[in-house]
Amino acid sequence: MTPEELSGLVVDVIRAAVGERRLDLAEIPDAVVIERPKNRDHGDWATTAALQLAKQAGLPPREVAEVIAEGLRALPSIASVDIAGPGFINITLAAGAAGELARAIVEGGPGFGRGATNQGRRFNVEFISANPTGPLHLGHTRWAAVGDAIARVLEASGAEVAREFYVNDRGVQMDKFGASIMAVANQQPVPEDGYHGEYIKHLAQRILAEQPDITALPEAEQFVAFREAGYRLQLAQQQGVLDGFNTHFDVWFSERTLHESGAVERAFAKLRAQGHMFEEEGAVWLRTSDFDDDKDRVLRKSDGELTYFASDTAYYVDKRDRGFDVCIYLLGADHHGYVNRLRAIASCAGDDPNINIEVLIGQLVKMMKGGEEVRLSKRAGHMITLEDLVEEVGVDAARYSLIRYPVDSPLVLDLDLLVKRTNDNPVFYVQYAHARISSVLRNAGELGIDWRIAEFDPAQLVHERELELLGALGDFSRTIATAAELREPHRIARYLEDLATLYHRFYDNCRVLPRGDEPLEPMHIARLWLCAATRQVIANGLDLCGVSAPERM
């Protein structure tokens, strides 16, 4: 039985009790909270329904619990019900009912655990959005992993999701970038405020190889040619690297197209109609201070130039025009000052900033190697890039370790640890469990055991370790739903680590395959189903992290 099914049973019992006037409730809940008790002595599952409903029922929680417990005890799939503490209801399932979950998981396959809490909602998840003026650094790498995982988790909750990368291909930084490449190509010193990385030299060399006559162009033309060629090459570099990082964007949105397509004018028209635009000192402003922002923002400077803020504004309006219900932004902590102004944009556009826009702020990433912090600097020559990290630890370890912490906690990656193939390294611990199960199932095949077509008797699963494992498996759906709702994919990783531990404990105590010349018993088949179910959940969970589930390692 899945916890969702159990929740349904509890609701049925409550409804019946209300019908018989044993409970007096104005409103019967659609579902109740079903949790695994921390202490296994308390049974398979627990619900706080009585505590939640006591006030409404006008009864002490324990009396409400007694009514619910009585109804549950009459059900054949429930072995026993206890009331504890202030009114917890602890439930132990009948032998076969708990084990049926393994069948549901195996039959559910890759789709097991998915939910519908976000069915029908369209999300735009924007992340990284680096300038196309250099390689992606470690901060970008965190967003690549986390943003993609958030998108995956949202999809698993039924949502339609677009992953979007905003390309800042307009403005001063692009010009500095172009000027830097041109300077190097002409063997001149790079401007003081330009880009100095080694990659600038490589870009210059490639462009010179492709366009040998480029330095013969007049300076103004040459500058544009270098800038555009560098842009094309650098963007392609970022795209290739992200592709290799298992992060695939649906939309690469160029800031230039925002201006060329008339999106800026459309956005301005909308904001003007909403009544939040005004002119002062020759500049055009958005009155964001009408909302949470601490001051008004300039859209068009007095010299006629559009500000970066104007692009942000038009971009948001454009996303909403494209039909997204919720626009999620992932920004680094160094951009946290943008939160209020972004939310104010939504408000000025007539949207609800608590519904249509979400800005997630992530703390920055540090990296340790040999006990020393490696400093990051986009402008400096010594830059730690996504490729550097992947080269050292691989895509799986990189993604997993970036995902397994809440984004609002600062992250320190210990490279020396991440290359270890031991269980200090959580991704190996989880992947190892998957490989170990795969091995057991392979061995079953070699013994001629086809557990899939053999009859599965779930009542065979009665060992304490088996029930523990089943309980954890049953928590997977709720973990996904919570991770999606809170935009916290790290919960998936933590869940997988707990699940792996419980699998190892089961494996240590419960022999799965018949030994030597032992006959094949129904218990063996049942345990193989449990193994297969566990492997499926681990694989599904790793997929939500964008991490591979190896059958051998």
Add this chain to the structure above:
RNA sequence: GCCUCCGUAGCUCAGGGGAUAGAGCAUCAGUUUCCGGUACUGAGGGUCGCAGGUUCGAAUCCUGCCGGGGGCGCCA
């Protein structure tokens, strides 16, 4: 000055108002005729930064302080 994040075991960190606050590492002590020991079992280790408040109940929510990271001024 204002904003924001953090403060939980020796270390790195989980813990969306619920039962005795958890995990990994580290330390110490154990476990294997045969399915992957890259595993498992046990022990020690805590005024959950401090003080108030909200309520049946607070590590969790609110306020104030202390300590630390980061940010903010027609810049991109």
